[in-house]
Amino acid sequence: QVLLVQSGAEVKKPGALVKVSCKASGYSFTNYYMHWVRQAPGQGLEWMGMINPSGGSTRNAQKFQGRVTMTRDTSTSTVYMELSSLRSEDTAVYYCARRGRSTSWYYFDYWGQGTMVTVSS
């Protein structure tokens, strides 16, 4: 079965960098784009960006330009999301989500369990 397993919770100081991993299994890793979505405590879902695991190309939300880097390792079927210059407002649960597709429609059909990132001095 399809599984996305994320790395564990992180506590970081303001200005630091965090790197979250998402290991995929149960499907062909390079055939599906992977997205990152975050959710601040008690808030809604915020799309951060995506990576094409096949070629490694990425697109990020304008809000995170210059601060977020998404990479992948095809040998381990793992994608990574690195967020730099952390501030308190980055405290959130970070999710990876696989982009499934049906003809011209797409959706996030599998999600990781989430990684809590806390930014605090």
Place this chain on the structure above:
Amino acid sequence: DIQMTQSPSSLSASVGDRVTITCRASQSISTYLNWYQQKPGKAPNLLIYAASSLQRGVPSRFTGSGSGTDFTLTISNLQPEDFATYFCQQTYSTPPETFGQGTKVEIK
């Protein structure tokens, strides 16, 4: 960016009720609209894609409808496990893949 607005933000309902949640897009998105359910401490779960297509394994009491700018998610015969927060998402004009702010369905 396309803005997605859900209403209501929260509602109270009883087991067995019929519940309707609305999602409005700031411009036409055809049927490029998905619905997710999220329970506390869990990742979102896909319910409906392409506005009205039921994801495999999702109970048939969940139905989606709409096109253009106005969409609805209806839960018929509300069950105890349906108390959760629901989000809509547009995938017509991306990036970004924008979400609605969520609708929390609580027990009356």
